[in-house]
Amino acid sequence: MxxxxxxxxxxxxxxxxxxxxxxxxxxxxxxxxxxxxxxxxxxxxxxxxxEGFIEQQVAILSSEKMAEALGWGLSALVEISLDVQTQEALDTFERKAAAEAEVQQCWRVSPGPDFILVVQVVDMPAYQELARRLFTQDSQVRNVRAFFAVKRAKFGSQWPLPSVSLPR
Missing domain, CATH: 1.10.10.10 (Winged helix-like DNA-binding domain superfamily/Winged helix DNA-binding domain)
Known part of the structure; x- marks a missing residue:
């Protein structure tokens, strides 16, 4: 290094x-x-x-087309607060959340909740099953607040770089 x-x-x-x-x-x-x-x-x-500037190259799928084709129609942003914020408790929950396929993103945040998850599931019963596995069966989880998306106004993955002149 x-x-x-x-x-x-x-x-x-x-x-x-x-x-x-x-x-x-x-x-x-x-x-x-x-x-x-x-x-x-x-x-x-x-x-x-x-050097790690490019982590991976992926295809970004259309949420609308995937919902039409597969019925994956419920997106949620979920705030999670744990009872204790020890490194071990935070690491344990993070590993558990990251292992779930329905969890697209897992962010450790501060201040406020300990984590914010971006979740994509088929429907409300699927969300309830995920919630049971991740939140209600975990005695370390103190509070969960879920926000269900009604419309995605913007989605991006690009880092804004200093003014770079690119051909159109």
């Missing part, structure tokens, strides 16, 4: 911005968009992966 923080030059930022927008871009297309040779572009993207 380096003693100095990793540096991102303008080309790195352009590559990251482009890949955030469309991770399926070929190396050739990416190289053309940032005016690099394909070999140099490949080396830069490999370095960004190796």
């Amino acid at each position: 380096s003693l100095y923080p990793a540096q991102l030059d303008t080309i790195d930022q352009q590559l990251l911005s482009l890949l955030q927008r469309d991770a399926s871009l070929s190396n050739q297309a990416l190289a053309e968009l940032v005016a690099l040779s394909p070999a140099t572009c490949h080396r830069r993207v490999r370095r960004l992966k190796d």
